[in-house]
Amino acid sequence: MKIEVTVNGESQEWEVPVNQTLLDALRLRGLPGTKRVCESGECGACAVIVDGLALDSCILLAVQAAGMSIVTVEGLSTGSQLHPVQEAFTQNGAIQCGFCIPGMIVTAANYLEENPSPTQEEIRHVFVGNLCRCTGYKKPIEAVLSAVRDDDTS
Amino acid sequence: MRDLREYHRPSSAAEAVRLKREYGAKAVYLGGSTDLLVHRPAGVEAAIDIRHAGIDYVRVDDSEVVIGGGALLRDAEKAVAGVAGGMLRQAVRETAPWLIRNAATLAGNIANASPAADSVPALMVLGARLVLWGEAEEEVSIEDILSGPHRTLLGDRLIREIRVPRTDGVRAAFHKLARSASDIALVNVAVALKLEGGVARDVVIALGAVAPTAIRARQAEAALEGMPPTEELLVEVEKVVADEVRPISDWRASEGYRRRMSGVFVRRLLSQALNGEQSRAAA
Structure with missing residues (x-):
């Protein structure tokens, strides 16, 4: 099925099988930052932003995103300028092994649009859908809190 | 697929x-x-x-909250914030993590008919009605359409909207018992009742993950209806609930544990609801 989507600001025309997930459609088009892990909406490693809302791309059909705007982790930075959440993750040693991190960054970046000054409790609540197999949640949560603080002082 | x-x-x-x-x-x-x-x-x-079919609305007024069949859990969560002291909002939030609430619909959570769906017992005790569209329009309760695990009697009918009445003086509480915040419930419980002249009225108790569908605990409701809700009576109700539910053992929890927790949480939630604030229709 032929669909039109906007990916990281660029209009694209895709020919996709109806049963293909958005995750597969993105990865097949050279965007491997969106990770394939549980493929059942449990772990959040495949989080992307579709029309302004972060969601699990492994349990969304590509065709459901027809006509919509998709932002992947690759699209958060501007040139070599990292997104404040990406910057905060690198500054706080929150990159860890890196596998669940793109999903966490996409989730946090999108959540901060909705709630620019969350409490630690609110960040923990949002990260319920982002699993880290190394169980390293402390530094990512600190990183998001530091992104919030840096934003306040700028 | x-x-x-x-x-x-x-x-x-x-x-x-x-x-x-x-x-x-x-x-x-x-x-x-x-x-x-x-x-x-x-x-x-x-x-x-159905996300583009013009039914992704939510409407909040003094007498009810209406959630369109295409409305997301995130939108439902906001719309029901003032219903029954926030009990329904809690149940919707605990249904799924934020990433899922950004994509999933409330109607979908009902139609998927998981015996453990967290929103369902909460909607049931508040007397939620479903407006279905098929050959004709009809209004039914959630119980009317649930027929088994992941089975419904919906057929070709679409859940066009979910109507949640806002009733004065309702006391309600919800609890999801699960191993972690993102896990499926071992047991979930919702209660709603009124207290009039020292006796319990309009008692509704619903549980999930303890039968092939979410169920009302009607024997337990009857044991409390019209009675002063004393500590002794709530202990009796706890026993009635534990006998009334029909759980299975699986890798999440044993039948015995689910039975026991069903009673315990009904008793605790009834206490919590009785000691908490009553809702105002237009709060």
Whole structure:
């Protein structure tokens, strides 16, 4: 099925099988930052932003995103300028092994649009859908809190 | 989903229903797809995406909250914030993590008919009604359409909207017992009642994950109805609930544990509701 989507600001025309997930459609088009892990909406490693809302791309059909705007982790930075959440993750040693991190960054970046000054409790609540197999949640949560603080002082 | 070949995006609920009636069992209504793409049922050849069918509205007024069949859990969560002291908002939030609430619909959580769906007992005790569209429009309760694990009597009918009444003086509480915040419930419990002249009225108790569908604990409701809700009576109600539920053992919890926790949480929630604030219709 032929669909039109906007990916990281660029209009694209895709020919996709109806049963293909958005995750597969993105990865097949050279965007491997969106990770394939549980493929059942449990772990959040495949989080992307579709029309302004972060969601699990492994349990969304590509065709459901027809006509919509998709932002992947690759699209958060501007040139070599990292997104404040990406910057905060690198500054706080929150990159860890890196596998669940793109999903966490996409989730946090999108959540901060909705709630620019969350409490630690609110960040923990949002990260319920982002699993880290190394169980390293402390530094990512600190990183998001530091992104919030840096934003306040700028 | 290997059989899925067609994707339809109707621009009205009427068109969605027409397509479903045309394709029958070969087609499914698609909300956020967060359950469908996990279960991936064989034999589904067409998906009818109802997210663009003009039913993604929520309406809040003094007497009820109406949640369109295409409305996301995130939108439902906001709309029901003032219902029954926030009990329904809590249940919707605990239904799924934020990433899922951004994609899944409340109607989908009902239609998926998981025995453990967290929103369902909460909606049941508040007397939520479903407006269905099929051959004709009809209004039913959630109990009317649940027939087993992941089974409903919906057929080709679409959940067009969910209507949650706002009743003065209702005391309500909800609890999800699960191992972690993102896990499926071992047991979930919702209660609602009024206290009038020292006796319990309009007692409704519903539980999930302890029977093939979410259920009302009608014997327990009857044991409390019209009675002063003393500590002794609540202990009796706890026993009635534990006898009344029909859980199974699986890798999440044993039958015995679910039975025991069903009683314990009904008793605790009744206490909590009785000691908490009563709702005001237009709070």
